Amino acid sequence: MRSENKTDKIILGIDPGTNIMGYGLIHIQGSAVKLIHMDIIVLSRISTHPLKLKHIFEQTTVVINKYGPDEVALEAPFFGKNVQSMLKLGRAQGIAMAAALNKNLPVFEYSPRKIKQSITGKGTSSKEQVATMLQRVLSIATMSEKLDATDALAVALCHHFQNKVGSGIEQKKYSSWKSFVTENSAKVSGL
Amino acid sequence: MRSENKTDKIILGIDPGTNIMGYGLIHIQGSAVKLIHMDIIVLSRISTHPLKLKHIFEQTTVVINKYGPDEVALEAPFFGKNVQSMLKLGRAQGIAMAAALNKNLPVFEYSPRKIKQSITGKGTSSKEQVATMLQRVLSIATMSEKLDATDALAVALCHHFQNKVGSGIEQKKYSSWKSFVTENSAKVSGL
Numbered sequence: 196m197r198s199e200n201k202t203d204k205i206i207l208g209i210d211p212g213t214n215i216m217g218y219g220l221i222h223i224q225g226s227a228v229k230l231i232h233m234d235i236i237v238l239s240r241i242s243t244h245p246l247k248l249k250h251i252f253e254q255t256t257v258v259i260n261k262y263g264p265d266e267v268a269l270e271a272p273f274f275g276k277n278v279q280s281m282l283k284l285g286r287a288q289g290i291a292m293a294a295a296l297n298k299n300l301p302v303f304e305y306s307p308r309k310i311k312q313s314i315t316g317k318g319t320s321s322k323e324q325v326a327t328m329l330q331r332v333l334s335i336a337t338m339s340e341k342l343d344a345t346d347a348l349a350v351a352l353c354h355h356f357q358n359k360v361g362s363g364i365e366q367k368k369y370s371s372w373k374s375f376v377t378e379n380s381a382k383v384s385g386l
Numbered sequence: 387m388r389s390e391n392k393t394d395k396i397i398l399g400i401d402p403g404t405n406i407m408g409y410g411l412i413h414i415q416g417s418a419v420k421l422i423h424m425d426i427i428v429l430s431r432i433s434t435h436p437l438k439l440k441h442i443f444e445q446t447t448v449v450i451n452k453y454g455p456d457e458v459a460l461e462a463p464f465f466g467k468n469v470q471s472m473l474k475l476g477r478a479q480g481i482a483m484a485a486a487l488n489k490n491l492p493v494f495e496y497s498p499r500k501i502k503q504s505i506t507g508k509g510t511s512s513k514e515q516v517a518t519m520l521q522r523v524l525s526i527a528t529m530s531e532k533l534d535a536t537d538a539l540a541v542a543l544c545h546h547f548q549n550k551v552g553s554g555i556e557q558k559k560y561s562s563w564k565s566f567v568t569e570n571s572a573k574v575s576g577l
Contacts, residue, residue, distance in 0.1 A: 245483070245493060252484050274469060281469040285476020286483070292436070293443050293484030302436060 205231065207264035207295075208351025209255070210343050211271075211287040214239040216251055217343030220262050221333065221351045228355060230333040231262060233344040244283065248290045255294035267295040268354035270346055271304040305353050310346075313353040325349050396422065398455035398486075399542025400446070401534050402462075402478040405430040407442055408534030411453050412524065412542045419546060421524040422453060424535040435474065439481045446485035458486040459545035461537055462495040496544050501537075504544040516540050 202225045210217035219233035236254045238247045259267075271288055275281040288304075295302050308318040314328050326345050330338050332352065339345060393416045401408035410424035427445045429438045450458075462479055466472040479495075486493045499509040505519050517536050521529050523543060530536060 245495070248480060248483055249487050252487050273473065275473070276469075278466050278469055278472040279464065281473040282464065282466070282476040282479075285473040285478075286480035287476075288473075289439060289477035289480025290484045290487075292439055292477070293481045293488070296440050296443050296481075297484075297488055304436070 204265040205262060206351040206354055207258065207262065207267045207300075208347040208349065208354065209267065209269050209291050210346040210350065211251065211269060211284070211291045212238070212343065213244070213247055213283045213287050215343045216254070216287070216291070217341065217345070217347035218255075218258055219344055219348030219351050220258075220264060221348070221355065223355055228333060228352070230335055230348070233339055233341070233348050235341045235343050244286075248286055251287055251290045252294050255291050256297070259294065259298050259300070264300065266354065267292075267300050267302045268350045269302065269304045270307060270310060270350040272307055303354055303357075305350055305357075307346075310349050310353040313356050314349050322346075395456040396453060397542045397545055398449065398453065398458045398491075399538040399540065399545065400458065400460050400482050401537040401541065402442065402460060402475070402482045403429070403534065404435070404438055404474045404478050406534045407445070407478070407482070408532065408536070408538035409446075409449055410535055410539030410542050411449075411455060412539070412546065414546055419524060419543070421526055421539070424530055424532070424539045426532045426534050435477075439477055442478055442481045443485050446482050447488070450485065450489050450491070455491065457545065458483075458491050458493045459541045460493065460495045461498060461501060461541040463498055494545055494548075496541055496548075498537075501540050501544040504547045505540050513537075 202223065204223050206221050206223065208219045208221070215238060216236040217233075218236070220231035222229045222231050236250070238250060241247045241250055269288060269291065272284070275284060292302050305313070311320045311325055312318040314320070315324050317324075322342055322345065326338050329335065329345060329348055329352065333348075393414065395414050397412050397414065399410045399412070406429060407427040408424075409427070411422035413420045413422050427441070429441060432438045432441055460479060460482065463475070466475060483493050496504070502511045502516055503509040505511070505523075506515050508515075513533055513536065517529050517533075520526065520536060520539055520543065524539075
């Protein structure tokens with residue numbers, strides 16, 4: 196794990212899904228926010244659900260090992276069309292979370308509406324509006340056309356903004372899951 | 387990992403849930419099937435969903451490290467009352483699966499109906515009927531009153547029965563997830 200200094204950290208954003216998993220990493224250095232990398236992991240060609248889950252766990256672990264993030268933020272919709280798709284989505288989310296927990300990284304989750312609100316100021320913004328804001332904030336010349344990667348980048352940035360508006364002292368405590376659990380064993384909420 | 391010999395192996399059965407997680411371990415030695423241990427992990431006192439997931443991952447890992455199972459079988463309902471509860475259940479299942487995948491153990495899943503069918507010959511059996519059969523097969527003098535532990539033991543035994551009726555040669559290949567994936571990258575189904 197990198198520096199505990201809140202002004203120098205890497206945030207990994209993940210948009211878990213059962214067909215495509217998007218991920219994006221940003222580097223916070225003082226007041227500067229830089230894009231490190233964004234990409235998608237394609238799962239649609241993997242024939243069975245358990246093999247997809249295995250792939251999500253392995254690839255999330257690969258990304259964590261490669262970029263050494265300090266915190267992980269997930270895009271987590273809480274509503275869906277039917278129980279079947281929500282069970283599958285829940286498993287994908289759980290697997291991605293477990294890969295982070297396994298590395299003792301703190302995990303935060305945000306609803307799609309909250310992410311849009313945080314990035315553009317409006318919970319009903321289009322994906323294009325979110326992408327435009329990301330380009331501006333992160334000084335990206337050409338935006339990736341992989342929308343799931345953009346979504347993942349958005350949740351990473353949303354988490355960063357969340358830290359900024361929240362109490363810095365409170366947030367800093369959660370630099371590892373272990374300390375998070377120790378300090379909040381019975382009372383924490385809103386994670 | 388223990389012996390690759392199919393006639394000597396440990397199966398871990400898990401009944402994942404967001405309030406109680408049941409688990410049960412059986413030891414297969416030739417034609418003998420013995421109970422190793424069965425218990426529950428209580429999650430209802432943990433205040434937040436992420437902390438519950440963390441606890442599931444940690445405790446499943448503890449159980450795996452302690453008993454060194456060769457295979458993991460999950461009770462996995464595919465239908466539920468509403469999307470919210472299925473999302474939470476999916477996460478719990480995903481986390482338990484990830485703990486097994488992280489140890490490179492093969493994971494199998496069975497529906498509650500399939501488990502009852504396998505243990506008692508009838509998919510609509512009561513929990514008491516399943517418990518009575520478990521007692522008989524595993525020569526347990528006094529059955530645990532922890533029903534979630536009983537359910538977990540049932541899925542472990544169901545998996546054992548599944549191996550017995552299936553092709554022994556086919557099943558033996560899946561002694562590790564790695565070999566399973568390698569050998570079945572594009573065609574496997576029914577897991």
